[in-house]
Amino acid sequence: MIPATFDYLAPSTLEEALAALQEHGDDAKILAGGQSLLPVMRMRLNAPEWVIDLGRIESLRGVRDEGDAIVIGAMTPHSVVGADPLVAEHAALITRAVDHLADAQVRHRGTFGGALAHADPAGDLGAPARALDAEFVIAGPGGRRTVGADDFFVDLFETAIGEDEILAEVRIPKHTGWGACYEKFVRVAHQWPICAVAATVRMDGGTIAAAGVGLTNMGSTPLRARGVEEALVGRPASEESVRAAAARAAEGVDPPADLNGDADYRRHLIEVLTRRALTSALSGA
Numbered sequence: 001m002i003p004a005t006f007d008y009l010a011p012s013t014l015e016e017a018l019a020a021l022q023e024h025g026d027d028a029k030i031l032a033g034g035q036s037l038l039p040v041m042r043m044r045l046n047a048p049e050w051v052i053d054l055g056r057i058e059s060l061r062g063v064r065d066e067g068d069a070i071v072i073g074a075m076t077p078h079s080v081v082g083a084d085p086l087v088a089e090h091a092a093l094i095t096r097a098v099d100h101l102a103d104a105q106v107r108h109r110g111t112f113g114g115a116l117a118h119a120d121p122a123g124d125l126g127a128p129a130r131a132l133d134a135e136f137v138i139a140g141p142g143g144r145r146t147v148g149a150d151d152f153f154v155d156l157f158e159t160a161i162g163e164d165e166i167l168a169e170v171r172i173p174k175h176t177g178w179g180a181c182y183e184k185f186v187r188v189a190h191q192w193p194i195c196a197v198a199a200t201v202r203m204d205g206g207t208i209a210a211a212g213v214g215l216t217n218m219g220s221t222p223l224r225a226r227g228v229e230e231a232l233v234g235r236p237a238s239e240e241s242v243r244a245a246a247a248r249a250a251e252g253v254d255p256p257a258d259l260n261g262d263a264d265y266r267r268h269l270i271e272v273l274t275r276r277a278l279t280s281a282l283s284g285a
């Protein structure tokens, strides 16, 4: 289908974009890579009167080193994030997840910030963001504020970004030297996940010193598997530790049921995927 008629703005600064958002309020929608928004507009599930395209705002693109963290601009395409050496070195879990995200065409157009702002619980970036304790820098009329990953995802397709705000960048504390694995289960290649596990671990000698584990499509938001993390820390990197930790993967989840599998199937699957993800992450730590 063809979208309903809309007016188009392409500001070249974040300040202009925020001013346009304030002026048009509920009638406006932010456009990033368009990979989720445009299909929705074509199906006429959303018909904004104004589309504000962030594509010309250079300050929202790129990856930079900020000492104890790396910062990824919201408008950085998935393909750039996936190939970035800083991301690979300090947040390998993101690199692994982007490797599994959609096909090359979508990765070329879709953006890091757009995917996170869209907040699809089946999206591949939310669980890694939670596992890595990412911080979301949100710009609004009153300046910038930072929201932690635990508070950013509010509900299905709903985040802490207000109607007059724009996600500017995402700050990821450095996880240098941590092992990482994103284990995604799909029926066919390039699909959205039935469910997935994002796991990252740090070793100290033979002991697991720290762990971050996130779950994709196991609730209305990306989840953090705190029980799995607790079960891992202080234990040796053995098969027994991995099994015991993975057995806690389904604690507190509320998975969807659809044609790909019912909720019980997903509960079973998430334990299997957690075992695989932890085994692989530990082998790289």
Ligand SMILES: Cc1cc2nc3c(=O)[nH]c(=O)nc-3n(C[C@H](O)[C@H](O)[C@H](O)COP(=O)(O)OP(=O)(O)OC[C@H]3O[C@@H](n4cnc5c(N)ncnc54)[C@H](O)[C@@H]3O)c2cc1C
Pocket (backbone or CB within 6 Å): 029, 030, 031, 032, 033, 034, 035, 036, 037, 038, 054, 074, 075, 100, 101, 102, 103, 106, 109, 110, 111, 112, 113, 114, 115, 116, 117, 118, 122, 123, 124, 125, 161, 165, 166, 167, 168, 190, 191, 192, 193
């Ligand atoms: C065929 C296909 C397969 C896909 N498969 C996968 C997959 O396997 N895994 C996966 O994770 N994703 C998948 N995607 C989605 C992809 O990751 C999109 O890139 C992403 O969901 C949206 O990013 P975008 O930059 O295209 O945002 P857009 O579509 O432009 O915007 C999405 C939403 O976020 C809002 N928004 C965007 N940027 C900002 C911002 N900076 N501040 C505030 N609000 C903002 C928009 O207003 C809109 O509501 C797929 C998409 C397609 C078309």
